[in-house]
Amino acid sequence: MKLGSVALVLAFLVLPCLGGAAGENPLLKPFGTPFEVPPFDRIETGHYLPAVREGIRIHNSEIEAITANPAPADFGNTVEALDTSGKLLETVRAVFYSQTGACSSDELMAAAREISPLLSSHNDDVMLNDRLFARVKAVYDSREKAKLAPDSLYLLENIYGEFVRGGSLLGPEKRARLREINRELSLLSLKFAENVLSETNGSFVVVDDASSLAGLPESVVAMGAETAREMKMEGKWVFTAQRPSWTPVLQYASDRKLREELYKAYVMRCDRDNERDNKQVLQKLVSLRYERAALLGYSDPAGYHLENRMAKEPKAVTSFLDRLWKPALERAGAEARAMQALIDREKGGFRLAPWDWWYYAEKLRKENYDLDESELRPYFSLDSVSAGVFGLGERLFGLKFIERKDIPVYHPEVKVYEVKDAGGETLGLLYTDFFPRDSKRAGAWSGGFRDSWLEDGKRVIPLSTIVCTFTRPAAGDPSLLSVDEVTTFFHEFGHALNTLLFEGRYRRTFAPLDSVELPSQIMENWALKPELLRSYARHYRTGEPMPQALIEKLRKSRLFNQGFQNVEYLAAAYLDIAWHSKGDPKDRNVTKFEENVMKEIGLIPEILPRYRSVHFSHMIGGYTAGYYAYIWAAVLDADAFGAFKERSLFDRKTALSFRKNILASLGTEDTMTLYKKFRGREPKVEPLLEQRGLLGTDR
Ligand SMILES: [Zn+2]
Secondary structure (H helix, E strand, O other): OOOOOOHHHHHOOOOOOOOOOOOOOOHHHHOOHHHOOOOOOOOOOHHHHHHHHHHHHHHHHHHHHHOOOOOOHHHHHHHHHHOOOOOOHHHHHHHHHHHHHHHHOOOHHHHHHHHHHHHHHHHHHOOOHHHHHHHHHHHHOOOOHHOHHHHEEEEEHHHHHHHHHOOOOHHHHHHHHHHHHHHHHHHHHHHHHHHHHHHHHHHHEEHHHHHHHOOOOHHHHHHHHHHHHHOOOOOOEEOOOOOOHHHHHHOOOOHHHHHHHHHHHHHHOOOOOOOOOOOOHHHHHHHHHHHHHHHOOOOOOHHHOOOOOOOOOHOOOOOHHHHHHHHHHHHHHHHHHHHHHHHHHHOOOOOOOHHHHHHHHHHHHHHHOOOHHHHHHHHEHHHOOOHHHHHHHHHHHHOEEOOOOOOOOOOOOOEEEEEEEEOEEEEEEEEOOOOHHHHOOOOEEEEEEEEOOOEEEEEEOEEEEEEEEOOOOOOOOHHHHHHOHHHHHHHHHHHHHHHHHOOOOOOOOOOOOHHHOOHHHHHHHHHHHHHHHHHHOOOOOOEEEEHHHHHHHHHHHOOOOOHHHHHHHHHHHHHHHOOEEEOOOOOOOOOHHHHHHHHHHOOOOOOOOOOHHOOHHHOOOOOOOOHHHHHHHHHHHHHHHHHHHHHOOOOOHHHHHHHHHHHHHOOOOOOOHHHHHHOOOOOOHHHHHHHOOOOOOOO
């Protein structure tokens, strides 16, 4: 066994991302496709940069028209006009970044290095345009404000806030520095992401001795052989830092050394003192965030970023995390002791280490619940789970999902569905893209090429995506998902529903970051409920539904390993807040800092935070001081799911209210106001504690 090098991995690109024929730039004219979807069959990488430039030019002239308007500023001629401006630029941006995330290439990365600073500086041009800000401020200070509808008022207040937070009130010198910082930050974030992608692709373990494979399910061995073949190492087995390969090896490999090597291959990504090391990139990046926060009058980036979220301030976040941390840590400690006892019973003669956790968790699951996770996979073929996910959409909201084969896609593995309402009206399109590739970043997410709004009174059809890195089909079998992958699918589906069912009037929406996981996480609640499982979990060979006994075991083991799950998540949430609130990291040793934060919260040595700082993509890509958002929104989703439990899991009336007040409206009004319209009261924290086994009494 040995750690591989990146050069080897670059040799295997499974399927090419689609390019198109040369010619005119298709991004610069009407697409002429069904629903005006992006014409991926005609878009080439070289089209993006000129399209961004043209988009910026048009946006500038639209803004010029707003500021040159001789009429006094009012909501329509300023705020609404600003909201509808920049359409082409936004379309190109959305398509471009969807591609760099899901189907990248060296050329796309190179284009991103030109496009990102262009967009950053254009954004600054808009935010620091005095004449534009003066008009927005005039509306904000006017008497017209009192007469605006709630969604218009919300748009106005947020756009005004955006200008202020974007530096509109600063003097010329500080503005110039702010521009430099933003430009540098855009490039550093890109560098960080590029390093994580190439280190994820370049981190793997090669096995040449079959005896090291002991314990691994056949499908995992087959997957390892297949990867080795693709990497021109026929006859060997390769396991990678991609979750579908990594997790089952840690769960089942009885060779402790293999587990250790693969574990380290994953956790050491971007911390190998090579050219893809992120320690300095991170330090520089966070340091610039401190400088920007100071310029804008905040003590640290956490204060700056939390201001317009539900939590409002860092203290609210840490005291919330503290409330969960103690019971979670106690639970994880008990889990570790149970594993150590098992190791001792087996006369293992070693102390439980982080790379042992998955393996002994599996053994305990078997011992305590007579449940082996690999027994479940045959009932979770991707087709069955898709039927479950779409079926839930139908039972709750009456939606229909119809596959469309005539829509151009960016990769042959992408499928497209037309989503129709109960009455047959088209609500939007959903693109799904399920399997890992070298060209795709790790993890799962939902994005899109276009959001919905009302254009001249007509609803624009949104284009939503679900992108995952699920287990590929192997050796003649379909893709068989793990429980984790099943819930991930339901999660991303919730985000997609939020996009597909949105009914706001305006293009710009302002959902606080710590509320955006409400629509997604609530869907996870249904994934493993017996009532739904019975309808979709069917054996891929026999078509038999999942046996009642297995469903029952799954239900009973619901809180199994919850200590670990919560602790590794919460530790990462603390780490993210610490980076953004414990002072400028300029002279900091990154590794020491991480260790110290973990020491302070008392993390046990058998567990590492879910992400280490150097590959913590959330923290860099949009979730600045915001990784806590998942558990914050979990209070909302556990409480919201309670509304269904109080009536019935598929109660149409409750679903309708959730659709109207949350899915169709999030980001158009204050979130708590919307939530109260749905639930009739503010959320309570107890349902979350109960759901996660953190009340401290059960078990
Ligand atoms: Zn999410």
